[in-house]
Amino acid sequence: MKHTDEYYMELAIEEANKAGSIGEVPIGAIIVHDDQIISSAHNLRETSKNAVTHAELMAIQQACEKLDNWRLENTTIYVTLEPCPMCAGAILQSRIPRVVYGARDAKAGCVHSLYTLLNDARFNHECDVTEGVLAEQCGQLLTDFFRELRARKKEKKRLRKLAELQDEL
Amino acid sequence: MKHTDEYYMELAIEEANKAGSIGEVPIGAIIVHDDQIISSAHNLRETSKNAVTHAELMAIQQACEKLDNWRLENTTIYVTLEPCPMCAGAILQSRIPRVVYGARDAKAGCVHSLYTLLNDARFNHECDVTEGVLAEQCGQLLTDFFRELRARKKEKKRLRKLAELQDEL
Numbered sequence: 001m002k003h004t005d006e007y008y009m010e011l012a013i014e015e016a017n018k019a020g021s022i023g024e025v026p027i028g029a030i031i032v033h034d035d036q037i038i039s040s041a042h043n044l045r046e047t048s049k050n051a052v053t054h055a056e057l058m059a060i061q062q063a064c065e066k067l068d069n070w071r072l073e074n075t076t077i078y079v080t081l082e083p084c085p086m087c088a089g090a091i092l093q094s095r096i097p098r099v100v101y102g103a104r105d106a107k108a109g110c111v112h113s114l115y116t117l118l119n120d121a122r123f124n125h126e127c128d129v130t131e132g133v134l135a136e137q138c139g140q141l142l143t144d145f146f147r148e149l150r151a152r153k154k155e156k157k158r159l160r161k162l163a164e165l166q167d168e169l
Numbered sequence: 170m171k172h173t174d175e176y177y178m179e180l181a182i183e184e185a186n187k188a189g190s191i192g193e194v195p196i197g198a199i200i201v202h203d204d205q206i207i208s209s210a211h212n213l214r215e216t217s218k219n220a221v222t223h224a225e226l227m228a229i230q231q232a233c234e235k236l237d238n239w240r241l242e243n244t245t246i247y248v249t250l251e252p253c254p255m256c257a258g259a260i261l262q263s264r265i266p267r268v269v270y271g272a273r274d275a276k277a278g279c280v281h282s283l284y285t286l287l288n289d290a291r292f293n294h295e296c297d298v299t300e301g302v303l304a305e306q307c308g309q310l311l312t313d314f315f316r317e318l319r320a321r322k323k324e325k326k327r328l329r330k331l332a333e334l335q336d337e338l
Contacts, residue, residue, distance in 0.1 A: 051239040051263035052221075052230055061221055070220040085286055086258025089279075093255050094220035107293070110258075114291055115284065117254055122283055124276070 002035050005078070005100050009134045012078040012102070015042040015055065016141055022047060026141045029055035029079040031063040031072065031096070038075070039063040055079060056087035060094050071095045080138040082109030082131070088117040092125045100130045102138025171204050174247070174269050178303045181247040181271070184211040184224065185310055191216060195310045198224035198248040200232040200241065200265070207244070208232040224248060225256035229263050240264045249307040251278030251300070257286040261294045269299045271307025 008030060015028025019042035030040040039062035044053040056079050063072050076098040077091060082105040091099060099118060101111065110117045111129055118127040177199060184197025188211035199209040208231035213222040225248050232241050245267040246260060252270065257279040260268060268287060270280065279286045280298055287296040 045239050048233075049237055049239050050230055050233040051241070052226060052233075052259050053239075054262070057221060061219055064217075064219040064221075068218055070214050070218050070222075072220070084258055084262070085279075085292075086255055086262050089253055089255025089258050090221050093223070093253070107291075110254075114289070120283070122276075123254075 005130060005133045008032055008037075008076070008078045009080070009100065009102060009138070011037065011040065012080050013134065013137060013141065015040050016080045016138070019043045019055070020141065020145050026145050027055045027079070027081045029059040029077060031059050031075050031077050033063070033067065033072070033075045038066045052086065054084065054087050056083055057090050060090050060096070064094065073097070076100060078133075080134075080141065081105050082111050082113060084108045085110045085115070085117065088115075091118060091127060092123055095125050096127060098128045098130070100133050102131075102133055103135045103142065104131065104139075174299060174302045177201055177206075177245070177247045178249070178269065178271060178307070180206065180209065181249050182303065182306060182310065184209050185249045185307070188212045188224070189310065189314050195314050196224045196248070196250045198228040198246060200228050200244050200246050202232070202236065202241070202244045207235045221255065223253065223256050225252055226259050229259050229265070233263065242266070245269060247302075249303075249310065250274050251280050251282060252287075253277045254279045254284070254286065257284075260287060260296060261292055264294050265296060267297045267299070269302050271300075271302055272304045272311065273300065273308075 012028045012030050016026040020026030024043045024046055027043040031038050039059045041055045041058035043055045064070050072094045075096050077096050078100045080102040082101050088110040104113050106113050181197045181199050185195040189195030193212045196212040200207050208228045210224045210227035212224045233239050241263045244265050246265050247269045249271045251274040273282050275282050
């Protein structure tokens with residue numbers, strides 16, 4: 001039985017939640033090969049202290065290992081947020097034929113927002129792209145995460161000021 | 170003593186040669202931090218069967234480990250060929266301030282040739298880019314590699330045809 005894009009995006013959202021639960025920006029990705037999940041990953045940049053540990057890039061690395069091939073033929077990558085230039089580039093490098101993403105990233109998205117890297121005939125690969133699958137849920141995750149982050153920062157600042165005032169008294 | 174760009178590019182070329190000697194497309198990269206080499210890598214896509222094992226991307230990963238930080242401040246990356254979208258994106262993600270490359274890549278280069286990803290004010294990072302350092306040497310490596318590859322393929326084809334003819338006799 002073939003699963004729907006929504007089914008797989010739900011799993012990518014679960015991955016994103018794993019990132020959020022450890023203080024990482026909640027972005028998740030999974031790669032499906034012949035209707036089987038072959039890899040799943042979530043953003044780990046702060047934890048790993050490694051700039052390239054975005055969800056998509058790690059999912060691609062795992063998938064290459066799994067298939068023992070740098071060409072990820074017959075695969076679809078599901079990712080909660082529109083890929084950045086690095087991850088869009090990694091998708092091209094690994095020849096993933098189909099890309100499904102949730103929310104657009106107006107600041108760094110390179111599939112529709114700032115560039116359309118996955119559909120440039122000058123590269124040696126182009127992708128079939130579906131956007132907007134569970135977009136609202138995927139975007140809400142990020143909105144909530146950054147709202148909480150701002151609130152925590154504000155609270156921290158308030159407590160610091162309070163401590164300073166107490167010191168002065 | 171501060172070394173010149175040519176000095177470091179020579180070392181990137183040595184890395185590229187390591188790739189060429191094992192049948193990989195000869196591209197090499199090194200990262201320098203405060204005039205110290207902190208990482209060096211060469212393209213390993215065929216050997217690793219992993220689409221993301223480009224010289225720059227691996228050098229960036231190693232440098233993050235070395236500095237224990239995803240931000241590669243005060244670093245310069247030297248790479249023999251103009252970075253592809255994935256590697257240009259990884260350079261942006263790791264906030265490398267300065268990029269020096271050798272030859273242009275008219276087919277996939279994303280620093281000057283197809284895009285200027287490292288100098289787009291919409292991203293949260295821009296790089297100081299120097300191109301053309303030892304460009305001829307860097308490009309010649311690739312020209313020689315692909316010429317040999319074609320010659321080997323042609324010879325293989327010739328031998329196959331010869332074997333077929335012998336079978337027919």
